[in-house]
Amino acid sequence: AEDPIKVGILHSLSGTMAISETALKDTMLMLIEKQNAEGGVLGRKLEPVVVDPASNWPLFAERARELLEKEKVDVIFGNWTSVSRKSVLPVVEELNGLLFYPVQYEGEESSENVFYTGAAPNQQAIPAVDYLKNELGVERWVLAGTDYVYPRTTNRILETYLKDQGVADADIMINYTPFGHSDWQAIVSDIKSFGSAGKKTAVVSTINGDANVPFYRELGNQGVSASDIPVVAFSVGEQELSGIDTAPLVGHLAAWNYFMSVDNEANYDFIDAWVEFKGDEKAVTNDPMEAHYIGFNMYVEAVKKAGTTDVDAIKDAIIGVAVPNLTGGIATMMPNHHITKPVLIGEIQDNGQFSVVWETPSTVAGDAWSDFLPGSKDLISDWRAPLRCGNFNVVTGKCGGSAEVASN
Amino acid sequence: MSMFEQLTNRDQVFEFLAPAASPVDVRHGPILYLEDVNVSFDGFKAINNLNLTIDDGELRCIIGPNGAGKTTMMDIITGKTRPDTGSVWFGSRHNLLTMNEPDIASLGIGRKFQKPTVFEALTVFENLELAMATDKRIFPTLTAIMKPEYRDRIDEVLEMIKLKTLRDKPAGILSHGQKQWLEIGMLLMQKPRLLLVDEPVAGMTEQEMERTAELLTSLAGKQSVVVVEHDMGFVRSIARKVTVLHQGSVLAEGTMDQVSNDREVIKVYLGEEA
Amino acid sequence: MSIFRLLAGLALAWCLALGPAVATAQVQDDTAQTLLQRLAEASNAEKSKVLKQIAESGDERARGWLEAFAGGRLATVKSSGYVVLVTSNTGRNWQVASAVTGDSMGEMSRRDLDSIRVNNALRSQVEGILSVVDLSVADHRARSAAARHLLGRVDTVMAPLIKERLEVEENSQVRDLLANALAIHQLEQGDINAIEQLSGSLNSRVRAALNNAASSDDPAIAAAAEKALASIEQKLKLNKAAETLYFGLSLGSVLVLAAIGLAITFGVMGVINMAHGELIMLGAYTTWGMQQLFPGQPGLALILSIPAGFMVAALAGIIIERSVIQHLKGRPLETLLATFGISLILQQLVRTVISPLNRTVVTPEWMSGSIMINEALSLTLNRLYVIGFALVVFAGLMLIMRRTRLGLEVRAVTQNRAMARSMGIKATKVDIMTFALGSGVAGLAGVALSQITNVGPNLGQNYIIDSFMVVVFGGVGNLWGTLVAGLTLGTINQVLEPWAGAVLAKIMVLVMIILFIQKRPRGLFPQKGRAAEG
């Protein structure tokens, strides 16, 4: 047989991010196993190469280099945090690798070598705010986040967006907390008073990771219920809920592109496979896992289409590739290396699942560059010939500063 | 002991070129002067209106019951303890209460502690090297080199304190008595104007005591020496003037004979048969 | 929303007028089934109507249906469209029962069921219906909750009914709430006199109503509302201060709990125990484990976790002491290296054996929510318990260290091991017991923390730095110091947080610690005297 196709898996298995990323590694292993059971791709088996960047950002770059230079993998699936992606980015560009990034992120990036299968802000944050405004009549906004770039950027975008819609300064409260923040007493109390001004108030939460549990606990204990002040979260999924006592949370919201509870045969099959793979009846699936599912299938299709695993060939072939997602729709790889996704709003239920209460009528294509940030509203990304540019300025008609990189 | 003096002066070719390390002004009287000093610890008065003067070149013995405040007095002089009230002058120019330990030490006050304290990780030789009177600022210390005459001096002292064989052993392995000797050696290296010696002969044999007595007497005159000791035999052998401290203040002062016949001193300190 | 109002009004009428007699009424089973099926098929707007009909049906099962609907536990069987009640909805197969008869229908695959969607608006509507019904129940707490729910939700149809209810209501708290609810409604109608009733209340919905009135077109009303608000603001300030103090104490007691075990192992024994955080983590996982052992009885499990958490962590401590620490006597700095290794191992052990994911620890009923001091000041119960627990643990430790021989012996052993042994003190035993004690207390901290924060492999790391900070700030070797330091740092943090934000507040606290140590180089309660100065 031919050499196997080597698939690098770059997810933290230790350190603070292991909590989120371990499941993604397992997802990849499961997908690869399944693909191999079906005979691989182009008659070649797939071979996973797992490394542990240990939640250490420089180590991500080092491991990526190891995967590409030493292990000579054909493609990498990996990363969770933005900073780890930023760390890896120069390496995959230098060594001309392929990276599939499965997590919702702040946008403002488009690399020739990276495929963003998670949501850009316009595929999560904006629709969620629209829902709150239009369906729940929210007029007053708390933007609460962990102090790092994803929440900062998302909140900037939302702030601009809300103000464009006529929301007054006084009706927006912005709050940042450190990673792993565990004492939410004062903040929840502030949110409560902010919410007692007579207008319907909601919290848009970009609070990350471990900080969520104490946050929701405090909300519950201080008697902030979803019917008073709903919280819509962008980083709380089924996996996070599996570590929370959900009873006091019922009715709070999350915006994602996938929920485990979605009633769809493909989804049920995926869940069955996952439960079997993990050997744990309680194993849950979540949005980034779906993103890997989509990304993996897109890669497989692209390899089939190109007939090779050659990186440049894949880059050309993958644009336009469409595969089914797990919510009954189709995900298509766009020229800006982002994909089309439906946006779903779900309410937390007492069983740790979300019940979908609203969804976009059709899928939304991801924007690499936000329309709501002054620096980027004129930029577009298109990696097809002849443009081949990740940051084309439509006003000046020039490809931004990365022209050199593109020809690298 | 001219040999010793020679040693200590070897780098001073001319008197007026001597480093201004110890600009003590003793023209107008005593080298050390304590007036109305008071110290209390959590309400306990350890030093109580203490007045004491030591003349330049004097050898003074201080005795007194355990807890009389002798060590505390030395702590005050060397800047380790700050008194609540009172004044402490070194010569007529230096108010010791405004200075910190290293400043006081560089003025020329050296001390041997009651409980021997040496640098255990350093060798005996290095202990002496560090004590040597040299420029103790950072860069001079960094660039200091071991001149042959320094080495000779250290070896001389090593000979004197009988630790030659243990020269390159870490000081941590010394026996109790050997550490006492090493501390005395360090004091000698320091060439201070004023030596404060807290219980130098504890744990020494009679003969060693005699040698120590000789050493201290020989230093007096050129340097001022304050000795605290409980061994009356030793005190008697060196004493000129003796001060008895009791409950933080001076109980009696005078010659050894005067003091040892003082009823109070006998009562609180010496005991009937001494 | 007016549909909801109308419905609520009707329901109230139904309830008040007919009383318990209606509760026994029953509709035909097939009618009920159709009703529920319509609920399943309806759009959100229509669902609202159907809910109304269900409420009006007066069926004794109606409450169950409404609650099940609000809880997302109604589903239709895909093949038949039959509406079922989901009695257990975890995993891939759900337990279902007939919604109409209540008979169990066994397990069904998730694939074959279609959940009836509910959302916040509908849930709120159901709550409204139920709370109106609840206004006439016997339990005054339930009435009070129902009345509170009505604040800001009364409309013209309901107003007279509330008035009637107000006549007969004898509980003063409920009366007050109802009066306020009514007054809000009247204010909305432009009745300036209502402001008087509202002006003393600290309730946030009342404030919301007054805020709205303050921007009213009628200048008289606006002015009166402003005035009422101002007086409320005044009272709020006081409450706010009290609240901040409470937050501070509660954060402080968490710090104390996390640090107090370290005050023993590090402060007294001198072991730089980097695995302290992981011992806390073990305590937290023990709580989780106990809750798995006693499903459905989180309270009992939690109480049993106190001894269990202590034992588990103490046992781990003993193992650590015997296997590693005992070989490092007299080399305290090396303990840092070894225990750092142990902490890595323990973390990964939990990741591998249990899961890298956080575990759910349920808060028992009696520990959730808050006790209300007044409308603006409530003390969250879990935190209150933690404060109490911290104080009890502290007192207990203090007793052991002060009143028992162990306290004396451990200090003797750490100050001069050889001499202590020469005095006949069994140093090895003392080491084991002390380390076990410190570790056990860390376990207790874990039990408490499981009620506040995540139970996951990183739990320990989040507290280790703070713990060392507290012990050192208080003065190593002094338990009082740890207590005071923890509470002080907690309070300062909470005082700073509102105006500096959480991140800056934390930075400021750290800088403060640095500066404070300059002033007092040996912490708040330094070891004094000759020996300490060295």
Added chain:
Amino acid sequence: MLKIQKLNQYYGESHTLWDLDLDIPQGQCTCVMGRNGVGKTTLMKCIMGEETTKSGSIEFAQDVELTKKRIEDRSRLGIGYVPQGRQIFPLLTVEENLRTGLAVRKDGSKKIPERVYELFPVLKEMKHRRGGDLSGGQQQQLAIGRALVIEPRLLILDEPGEGIQPNIVAQIGEVIRKLIEEDGLTVLLVEQKLPFARKYADRFAILDRGRRVAEDEIAGLTDELIKKHLTV
């Protein structure tokens, strides 16, 4: 009471005690003498178990082989130790320092024997002061008092008079005699000061460079011996 035979001790590679034999008869005070660094303290530490011996035996009360006992059990056998350099617990109060000795008392008493306070009244006065704050002499008194708390059968004193005021030194001597005569205590004393040794000891032994070079009744401590082994 104590019979030491062919004892050898090393610090790392340096041989400190050489084939040392020593007999300490019951109910007497034996004084060990020798220049600084000859190994007196080392010998005491070997008896207490603070240093391990390479070979040889230490027999206690005819039948107990001390070298096989753990340190903490030695004090339980009734050996009290006043080490050189006092070794008090600096951060424990005076009273707590004394209380450390209570655990091994045969009668299980929880009270510090009055005798200790009688002998060293200053200790009673300073009961609540930290041991480390005491003056040198006071600490020495505390160290002796602490050893007495356990009511030992054998009392080891390593230069007990060091730093103590003359009248109390004399008093200590008297107490030693009294304990020997009244309670049948055995005392092993390290002392440099001849007058004290002559006055209170029954026997002496001289060490030189780790070897026992003389052993006799105290009367046999001749100037010649002194000259040979005790002068520098």
Added chain:
Amino acid sequence: MWLTRPLREKSTQIFLGVLFSALIVVTFLHLFMPQDSALHVSAYTVTLLGKYLCYALLAVAVDLVWGYLGILSLGHGAFFALGGYAMGMYLMRQIGDRGVYGDPVLPDFMVFLNWDTLPWYWQGFDMAWFAFIMVLLAPGLLALVFGFLAFRSRVTGVYLSIITQALTFALMLAFFRNEMGFGGNNGLTDFRDILGFNLRSDATRLGLFIATGIALAIGYLICRGIVTSKLGRVSVACRDAEARTRFLGYRVERVQLFVFVVSAMLAGVAGALYVPQVGIINPSEFSPLFSIEIVVWVALGGRATLYGAVIGAILVNYAKTVFTGVMPDAWLFALGALFVLVTVFLPKGIAGLLQKRKKAKDDDTATGQEATA
């Protein structure tokens, strides 16, 4: 001269010999061995080794203050990170208009945070000489101010350790804040050139590796020079009996300050060389756990030996690299066990093991003799 004195020591000669041979061998194998040869050292490995050498220099800096001065700094990562940021700022400015937004002056993260001018503290970092001075100055100054306050007040022991930890923790939180103007959590990344050389070329990488090796050699010499000088013995005296040293007339706080600042600067240099090799600097380098880890390397290698620190740093990080690759799920067990076993069975670290061997051969060489002029 104090700096050249260590060159006469056998241990320093061996150390430098091994270091320079390694540099030469690696360079040779990288440049002249064919790519497919088993002996070829890839650019990946070169950079990896370069990273180890940075860590080694950092560990040497920590050993200087911990081993010889008794100051257990749990915040040395802060100095490392500051040096790294100074270098990162230079590298950011070198990107020029090649950033995603094409702004010739502002780094990308500033554009997207809507900043319109470069903050004052970013001025000058476009000039290499200025940036390189800052690499020394920033950590040096922080150490100076912090050390001045702490040593003046005689903060010692665990109290000092914990406030160094508080220092690095506070800096971490501060640098996380986007308002600080250092790129927040994402830090500084996507570097292009250094001194005009393309950072993405193998030659530059090799150059950086060699530069790091030389920096380590110089750093080692400086430290060795200090510890073998009289000042080194004074340091040890401060470590063991601070009060006693004062009574000899040494200003302990100045000795501590001097050594601390030197150590901080070395750490800064290590950070500056680290950043271009790993390609990112972000606030996690300030994390207290990283600083603790550095101490662990030193302890593992053998405290107060300097070369032990180098061995410890390289060994632990090599172990990490190997373990995370070979057994990604269980590597923490292995690393944890390594720490435990070394402490229990090798009380003086790995250097202790080497010393024991050496001791058997030639007995002692007293430090006093090395000081001979």
